Amino acid sequence: MSSSKNKSIAGASGSSRRERTIDIVNRRLAKRYRIEKRFRFYGLCSIIVSMVFLAVLLTSIVSNGYSAFFQTYVRLDITLDSAMLDRENPGKSNFQAIIKQSINKLYPEVEDRKSKRELYALFSSGAAFQLRDLVMRHPDLIGTTVSLWVPADDDVDMLMKGYIKRSVAENERRLSDRQLGWIDRLADQDRIEKRFNVTFFTAGDSREPELAGIWGAVKGSFFTLLVTLVLSFPIGLAAAVYLEEFAPKNLATDFIEVNINNLAAVPSIVFGLLGLAVFLNFFGMPRSTPLVGGLVLMLMTLPTIIIASRAALKAVPPSIREAALGVGSSKMQMVSSHVLPLALPGMLTGTIIGMAQALGETAPLLMIGMVAFIVDIPGGFTDPAAVMPVQIYLWADSPERAFLERTSAAILVLLAFLVLMNAAAVIMRKRFEKRW
Amino acid sequence: MKKTVTLAAFLLLLAGSLSVIGCGPKADQSEREGQATSENGQAGKKTQSARDYISIVGSSTVYPFATVVAEQFGKTTEFKTPKIESTGSGGGFKLFSAGVGVEHPDITNASRRIKKSECEKCAENGVTEVVEIKIGYDGIVMANSKRAEPFKLSRKDIFLALAKEVPDPNGVEGELVPNPYKTWKDVNPSLPETKIEVLGPPPTSGTRDAFVELAMEAGAKEFAWIKALKKEDKNAFKKISHTLREDGAYIEAGENDNLIVQKLDANADALGIFGFSFLDQNTDKIQGAFVDDVQPAFGAIADGSYPLSRPLFFYVKKAHVGTIPGIAEYLAEFTAEKAWGDEGYLTEKGLIPMPKEEREQYAKAAEELIVISCDEL
Numbered sequence: 058m059s060s061s062k063n064k065s066i067a068g069a070s071g072s073s074r075r076e077r078t079i080d081i082v083n084r085r086l087a088k089r090y091r092i093e094k095r096f097r098f099y100g101l102c103s104i105i106v107s108m109v110f111l112a113v114l115l116t117s118i119v120s121n122g123y124s125a126f127f128q129t130y131v132r133l134d135i136t137l138d139s140a141m142l143d144r145e146n147p148g149k150s151n152f153q154a155i156i157k158q159s160i161n162k163l164y165p166e167v168e169d170r171k172s173k174r175e176l177y178a179l180f181s182s183g184a185a186f187q188l189r190d191l192v193m194r195h196p197d198l199i200g201t202t203v204s205l206w207v208p209a210d211d212d213v214d215m216l217m218k219g220y221i222k223r224s225v226a227e228n229e230r231r232l233s234d235r236q237l238g239w240i241d242r243l244a245d246q247d248r249i250e251k252r253f254n255v256t257f258f259t260a261g262d263s264r265e266p267e268l269a270g271i272w273g274a275v276k277g278s279f280f281t282l283l284v285t286l287v288l289s290f291p292i293g294l295a296a297a298v299y300l301e302e303f304a305p306k307n308l309a310t311d312f313i314e315v316n317i318n319n320l321a322a323v324p325s326i327v328f329g330l331l332g333l334a335v336f337l338n339f340f341g342m343p344r345s346t347p348l349v350g351g352l353v354l355m356l357m358t359l360p361t362i363i364i365a366s367r368a369a370l371k372a373v374p375p376s377i378r379e380a381a382l383g384v385g386s387s388k389m390q391m392v393s394s395h396v397l398p399l400a401l402p403g404m405l406t407g408t409i410i411g412m413a414q415a416l417g418e419t420a421p422l423l424m425i426g427m428v429a430f431i432v433d434i435p436g437g438f439t440d441p442a443a444v445m446p447v448q449i450y451l452w453a454d455s456p457e458r459a460f461l462e463r464t465s466a467a468i469l470v471l472l473a474f475l476v477l478m479n480a481a482a483v484i485m486r487k488r489f490e491k492r493w
Numbered sequence: 494m495k496k497t498v499t500l501a502a503f504l505l506l507l508a509g510s511l512s513v514i515g516c517g518p519k520a521d522q523s524e525r526e527g528q529a530t531s532e533n534g535q536a537g538k539k540t541q542s543a544r545d546y547i548s549i550v551g552s553s554t555v556y557p558f559a560t561v562v563a564e565q566f567g568k569t570t571e572f573k574t575p576k577i578e579s580t581g582s583g584g585g586f587k588l589f590s591a592g593v594g595v596e597h598p599d600i601t602n603a604s605r606r607i608k609k610s611e612c613e614k615c616a617e618n619g620v621t622e623v624v625e626i627k628i629g630y631d632g633i634v635m636a637n638s639k640r641a642e643p644f645k646l647s648r649k650d651i652f653l654a655l656a657k658e659v660p661d662p663n664g665v666e667g668e669l670v671p672n673p674y675k676t677w678k679d680v681n682p683s684l685p686e687t688k689i690e691v692l693g694p695p696p697t698s699g700t701r702d703a704f705v706e707l708a709m710e711a712g713a714k715e716f717a718w719i720k721a722l723k724k725e726d727k728n729a730f731k732k733i734s735h736t737l738r739e740d741g742a743y744i745e746a747g748e749n750d751n752l753i754v755q756k757l758d759a760n761a762d763a764l765g766i767f768g769f770s771f772l773d774q775n776t777d778k779i780q781g782a783f784v785d786d787v788q789p790a791f792g793a794i795a796d797g798s799y800p801l802s803r804p805l806f807f808y809v810k811k812a813h814v815g816t817i818p819g820i821a822e823y824l825a826e827f828t829a830e831k832a833w834g835d836e837g838y839l840t841e842k843g844l845i846p847m848p849k850e851e852r853e854q855y856a857k858a859a860e861e862l863i864v865i866s867c868d869e870l
Contacts, residue, residue: 174836178841182565182838222777225777228776229639229776230777231774231776231777263564264557264560264561264564264842265564343544343596344548345548345578428579429576429578430560430578430579431574432564432567432574433567433574441546441576453749453751454553454749454750455557456557456751456774456843457774458775461751
């Protein structure tokens with residue numbers, strides 16, 4: 058009786074409370090919607106802000122850099138006079154003189170020494186090297202006249218691209234009025250045009266912007282990263298597997314774990330100093346080589362790989378392990394044929410991200426002499442080499458105006474590689490990762 | 494899942510790392526890796542004993558000139574192109590003086606003469622024979638945007654505008670006060686009334702060293718008591734003349750001179766400090782300030798009338814000539830008239846050539862490898 062009474066009281070008070078709750082809810086509803094709307098708006102705003110920054114960055118790089126993919130070339134009719142070329146040993150001939158001769162033929166009225174210097178300055182010093190290559194490859198051309206597109210000097214290139222303005226006063230321009238006249242004459246004769254800049258993708262560094270290319274740095278980066286990958290992937294993988302699957306959980310392994318996590322956050326220049334002390338000074342390895350660069354970057358990426366690999370191993374559900382052990386496999390069989398294959402996509406993703414990080418690194422390489430002017434394209438692990446971000450840094454520091462656009466173009470090439478690597482990581486994760 | 498495994502394995506092979514998915518105990522594997530590392534180390538040592546390219550370090554001011562010569566040298570001879578690192582003059586000497594042998598550089602560039610202490614360090618480490626080659630001059634310019642009037646400064650003005658502590662403007666002898674000047678007009682009534690804002694290199698830079706030495710020291714010496722102080726207490730003098738303002742009037746703009754040029758272009762009131770070659774390449778955007786009534790120009794720096802100019806050098810290890818291929822030929826390329834002469838290709842890059850007699854003297858030093866002695870310094 059009392060209980061039923063209680064119940065009815067409870068019911069009555071409950072129903073009135075329920076009404077009140079609804080009132081409260083209704084009263085606050087609009088406010089809650091507003092809060093949620095605002096919250097979403099903040100999130101959207103931060104996305105928009107970061108997208109705008111990214112867009113500004115990319116547009117400025119692209120708009121500065123795309124013009125470097127084109128280069129001004131000039132067509133010269135070159136008479137390969139057999140009197141000036143040694144048929145037996147064509148490499149020893151004075152190709153500069155042959156080029157100058159053909160320039161003189163275009164401008165017969167230019168006679169005094171000073172004007173001639175001004176005239177020759179319009180053509181790149183690379184023209185002679187280009188001609189030398191041609192004659193060395195086709196010695197039978199000697200005695201004939203060839204029509205050759207040779208690179209123009211960087212000042213001419215800047216004028217054609219509109220970076221040097223004709224409107225500024227003559228003494229403030231790097232090209233004189235007379236030189237402009239000569240260039241206009243070339244244009245009238247269809248002897249000057251912008252073409253795709255093959256040199257940029259095939260040459261090494263140069264102090265002449267029109268002859269400078271990124272290929273040396275790309276190859277340097279390739280060799281460096283190859284050393285990094287070959288060393289850091291197996292070591293990182295073995296360390297992660299051991300720590301995650303075999304190591305006893307005690308103070309020692311905790312200590313190791315803390316240290317690995319710390320190492321991942323150490324500024325990269327510290328690894329450069331370590332590399333200088335250990336690889337160069339103690340082991341006496343050669344400076345400025347991909348071998349040492351790769352070793353230093355290996356030290357840098359190793360913690361990243363170990364941490365990512367351990368996370369991937371942790372994500373494999375324990376039931377897989379138990380099932381494998383339950384049907385009688387040994388612990389090692391369990392790891393190598395069940396856990397590792399399942400964790401591998403995650404490990405590879407971590408490795409690729411570590412590699413992408415290493416690709417963009419300059420600071421540790423500064424200490425081991427990879428920030429250097431290197432013209433020859435490296436052919437191996439012990440040839441001196443620069444890497445792409447170093448090349449960007451060196452070009453950004455050069456006084457010639459034409460290097461500005463090449464800096465941006467090199468950034469574009471580096472970004473393309475980074476996008477490719479990160480896309481590979483995403484694709485690998487999408488395709489092979491198993492969700493539990 | 495089988496497919497997944499094979500695909501992953503394939504990718505792994507692509508990645509250049511074998512023997513991971515196969516069985517093999519992990520310890521074994523890391524051992525193998527260990528061996529690979531030590532083998533690599535030995536390979537490194539082997540290649541080192543036969544370095545076939547010249548290794549050059551040193552000043553970032555000489556770098557643009559040395560690289561041009563190196564490139565010409567590499568393209569026109571049978572030798573490999575020298576490798577050039579820009580480490581700064583001091584860093585270059587440190588590496589250079591470490592010893593004789595293929596792991597040490599052959600040549601170091603410098604935007605100042607070798608110091609006695611550095612020369613002695615060389616001798617200590619067995620680098621007893623060093624050849625000194627002077628290559629030309631470089632001017633340090635203070636420049637502003639073309640949109641404003643060119644500045645006409647004296648070195649005293651520069652000192653008063655940029656020193657952290659200046660002599661008391663009320664004329665109390667021997668008293669220093671924190672720099673009170675806000676505008677150029679405060680420094681010198683003939684200057685415009687614009688805020689003092691100078692972009693310049695950080696302390697690690699050779700350009701900064703040369704600037705404080707050539708401009709600030711000379712400006713400080715205009716005050717008789719500071720000049721007298723130099724004889725009595727060299728350190729106190731250095732402290733006065735070498736310390737730049739930290740209150741925002743002097744802005745350290747990093748080592749990138751291109752960036753300073755861009756900032757000057759954007760801010761017509763600011764002045765920038767950098768090497769002459771950057772002025773030479775950007776004459777449409779910026780103009781050099783007159784210093785003691787001389788504007789920085791090719792001729793004025795070459796004949797010494799522009800006060801802020803300094804000689805550039807490089808130093809060669811004589812012991813390496815003959816063991817490292819191409820050093821003698823590189824010296825010949827650098828000291829040829831077509832390179833460093835009045836109309837040589839280095840002048841196009843902004844090097845200011847030496848007078849003819851001096852060129853002949855150093856070309857001879859390069860050819861005969863005349864060694865300097867530390868006592869001369």
